[in-house]
Amino acid sequence: MLRIIANRVLVAIPTLILVSMMIFGLQKLLPGDPVMAMAGEDQNPQVIAALRVKYHLDEPVPVQYVLWVRDVLHGNLGSSLRTDVPVTELIAQKLPVTLQLAVMGMIVAIGIGIPAGILSAASKGGALDYGANILALSGMSIPNFWLGIILIFVVSVEWHLLPSSGYVPPGEDFWLSIKTMIMPAFVLGAALGAQLMRHTRSAMLSVLRTDYIRTARAKGLLRGTVIIKHGFRNALIPIVTVLALLFGELLAGAVLTEQVFTIPGFGKLIVDAVFNRDYAVVQGVVLVTALCFIVVNLFADVLYILLNPRLRRS
Structure with missing residues (x-):
């Protein structure tokens, strides 16, 4: 039984990797820019730039994905862009x-x-x-x-x-x-x-x-x-x-x-x-x-x- 369960777990690992790639890629297709919404009505360029750096949105998408996966493996799902409350x-x-x-x-x-x-x-x-x-x-x-x-x-x-x-x-x-x-x-x-x-x-x-x-x-x-x-x-x-x-x-x-x-x-x-x-x-x-x-x-x-x-x- 343990061997069968171990095989199922091994199959689940690439499934999770594929799902994580789909999640990260598809959410990039959502319309709008969350940083512009977070910056408020004034939309100060310095504030916008600081927010992009804080949430790694100034990096290329593959780099953003790698950084996100690294955090996930450490139990950190990030923080809400709206409330700054940890997602966990x-x-x-x-x-x-x-x-x-x-x-x-x-x-x-x-x-x-x-x-x-x-x-x-x-x-x-x-x-x-x-x-x-x-x-x-x-x-x-x-x-x-x-x-x-x-x-x-x-x-x-x-x-x-x-x-x-x-x-x-x-x-x-x-x-x-x-x-x-x-x-x-x-x-x-x-x-x-x-x-x-x-x-x-x-x-x-x-x-x-x-x-x-x-x-x-x-x-x-x-x-x-x-x-x-x-x-x-x-x-x-x-x-x-x-x-x-x-x-x-x-x-x-x-x-x-x-x-x-x-x-x-x-x-x-x-x-x-x-x-x-x-x-x-x-x-x-x-x-x-x-x-x-x-x-x-x-x-x-x-x-x-x-x-x-x-x-x-x-």
Whole structure:
């Protein structure tokens, strides 16, 4: 197992290098000059020159990239061009918020998607199958921002059940933190749960057509035992793959939901950074997001090995 994990880590290194080059190169294509915005209305030439020297913007782009990578390897992602706050400090403030939202959204997605997918596959062609597919298509078709606005109006404004927006850290008030995250987590989890349902259904149908399932049924095992113990267990590997991708999608793609519910997470941070042409923050946030993707996929690889012992010999 350790050899397999080491191989995955070695593959991740060139991936991170390529991602860092893309991040650094593409952000240079953003319109505008952040130094001109930082210099204020007077735009004193001496101030502009000093800012360019301070942030190495007077150097050629390849030199800027090398200097940035050198700092990153030392744990320094630079400082915000707008507020002069270290990017690592901003990420440390915002990442736990998005992680909490992503975990709660994933719990909702698993709670909806996996049971619905199993029931749909087990009753293929029946009423449950059609009903689950209709719900899945509805979940994938409804825009997140629209569902979020409707939930705020109904649940918060009309029924007064949950806070409409904002964020409270769990350490400050745990239950209030959970309450403020229930609606945004449901908005994210509903859409991802619909995708998970379709993948679970497909994986289960493939397994339920295999010879060992027919053998288990011929032995007279209970239908539930055949579906869950023999079917779902062997369908887990493709489902784990989807879960890893969906969790990474939650970390990177919760921008609209965070905007609708005024959650100060990664999404709002990167949107503000792009609008303010804050290159250092954009680079740091995207790089950390890419690293999270790699870590999640590495965790999925470990789960593959635990779920299927035959992979340990590969």
